[in-house]
Amino acid sequence: MTSPLEKFEADRLAKLRKIEALGLDPWGGRFENHQPISKVRALPLAEGDPFAVGPRVRIAGRIHTIRRMGRIIFLDLVDATGKIQVLIGQKQVPEKDWSLCDCLDLGDWLGVDGHFGKTKTGELTIFATQLHFLTKSLLPHPDKWAGIADTEFALRHRYLDLLYNADVRERALWRIRFLAHIRDYLNRLGYLEVETPVLQVIAGGAAARPFVTHHNALGIDLYLRIALELHLKRLLVAGFEKIYEIGRVFRNEGISPRHNPEFTMLELYEAYGDYHTMMELTEKLILSCVDLLGKGRQLKLGNTVLDFSPPWKRASYADLFREYIGVDWQDTEGVFRAAQRYGIDATNMERDVVVHYLFEKIIGDQLQGPIFVYDYPASLCPLTKRKRDNPELAERFELYIQGMELANAYTELNDPITQEAAFRRQLAGLPEEESMARMDEDFLQALKYGMPPAGGLGIGIDRLVMVLTGSRTIRDVILFPLLRPEKRSGIS
């Protein structure tokens, strides 16, 4: 027995063969000199019979609706810029084109030559004089009015989601605009965009479990990068002064509304700068994105309104810790008491690991922001330079918005001796794969050749786009988020 879907496809294939029988290619080909639909819609209208006075136009797009009225057919044709109605009259097109109309379906791609004008009812319309079949669609498209409601269906058919849900398409376009804008902004300031390896022998520069893969010819396991940091710093050693990379990093961890296994990071390094340099840049860069959005500097996100008017709030890690937890983070006894109070099992944990967990669990989520949190416990920051007047503190800040860590920046540690010690110091209570302290001899060697003092910055692009587009989940800003493959039931 054939399923309804197979029958549908068989009907489509029959039409496809009929198109071939007309001597046309059902998969089309090069089609030149067509105008964007939005441009056509803006053309001046002339009085009189459109077939006589309407300007000649050529468009291409996808059939969105069909209304057959006997010897006249109305189509709505959609391209990347908009939608317009096409009128096809039996008397106004070649006989072959009229035969072709029997084979037109929703979802097909079609080119149209015609005159631009208005129908009696005032609808902007292209009065067709010739059709150019471009591509057949073999499967039924979603209901054009209800769109796609099932999230799973939408995620597994993102191309249809983008096609039929305007908000999804709009968000995707905003992501593209923001990325172009960020590159443009940084390029203008003289930062050079570079590319560094995705496949690495040691996955360092962040605290995360890496994906493992294998290189057959070399016979070695390799890791997918979890950060861009260590190679970009090698480029500082190489004499590049202002560099950035926007690239995909991979972390072998859980999936959640705020986490996708692969995501896009911006990392930027500037010789002779420090974390203050990076804080100023972060604020200006993100503010310029907010301004690009053109909705003012108060952005609505869920039920809250975030105010991006500069300067953004700044608070030291120590002050926030005292404010929220009620003890000094260096008060060992107090920290362990607090852990108990918040139900954190701190047995065999070093104090600073407990401090870290307390901050992440209790404070981070509550920071609506935008707020810069600065001066972190040094032991938690093995890649960061210590404060000259207080070696317990590292010159690091994180930017929090809506309880999310959006940016992370340091005054980069460029002293290879301190760096080696930091790599060797594993904090008790922190699993090794979650530690940033991962020995990388090659990187240490690079530092020994001399890395200039520098500021470094990382921004989670997906999360930034979430904030800017008011998206509730990271899936809304990633075109193809990872999904578990669907097991086909029955035979397979």
Add this chain to the structure above:
RNA sequence: GAGGGCGUAGCUCAGCAGGCAGAGCAACGGACUUUUAAUCCGUAGGUCGCGGGUUCGAAUCCCGCCGCCCUCACCA
């Protein structure tokens, strides 16, 4: 990884005090030369996520599995 919710036609959804599987759109056939979610006449379309159980009888109740969503946990 833990808890909760959901899964019915291509899409959007009803049906779930157990009793013949439903609607709108889409599809197929027909009428119509100015429609606007065109209209009208007619037709067809189902592994009710998968597997098991209870029952005379299961889309509906129970158990297991798969997938997605939400909350939490880990992380940016």
